[in-house]
Amino acid sequence: MLLRMLRRLLAPTRPDPIALLLLALAALCVFVAGVQHARLFHRGYAEVEIVGLLFFMNGIGSAVVVLTLIFDRAWMFVLGALSICVPSLVSIAISHSSGFLGFREGGYDADALVIVVAEIAAVILASLGAAALLARARSAP
């Protein structure tokens, strides 16, 4: 079972046009959020313990995830996009309330809003894309 899932994850998938459009838009959102994280890393977050490193890794991870879609690993892209964006959104929410790893922020400026909007959009689009992929897989003979 696990092996089959892993095989599906790694196997090239040719999404239908609708799924491809949804996933491509999700990839664009992941990319924007990743660039923004990398940018903020150099604009002061590098000195924030652990959180700075997570910003840096978000940038690298986002690039890798986008590359998986470019090279037809649609399921890997969906998994990667959700794995990056969901924890990132949760961390942002926590850092604006009780604090995340000792770091707390007071409000959302334009930079933070770009990330939040892009990541929410990425989660929605990637989920819809995954649903479209599943629907196609089920309807296939």
Added chain:
Amino acid sequence: MRIVLAALTILVMGCAIAGIGMGEAPAEGQPAPGPAEVVAAKQRIAAGGATTARGRELFEEQGCDACHSIAAVGAEGKLGPRLDTLDDDDAEDIAESITEPREDIVDGFPVNLMPDDYAQRMGDADVQALAAFVAAASGTEAEGEEADEGGEDSGRGRGRGRGRGGNSGSGGGED
């Protein structure tokens, strides 16, 4: 097409990760104190007694060091203004900046990054201790306090103006 897209992704993200064209931290342009000033700040902090010591603890506990720099204690945060080069904010002004951080923002720094609930999170005594520590680090202790101690060395501005110290206090962190 695929190769072009991949190359573009790597190029743009590579530049972002390497920091090319990404600008710099808000506090990057603020000059750090010289070695002599750092030594003097360390002495002032040590001479401040229990209140300043408590303030130093709070500076770390509340996560202020994530965003603010004070060379004398090795804090290198760059999201908020440096707190060891305040020209004219005494402990009272600094306490105000801690409890009402959005009242007076230093140019070039984010308006709403610093949490504005420190008055609720810390008691008044702790806010005063934190302010006393920052004032000692900057050499802008309150006049009365300094007179009590026989006039320590700060030698800096004593004005009540809100110069570079606005939006100071402790920012961006939590306990």
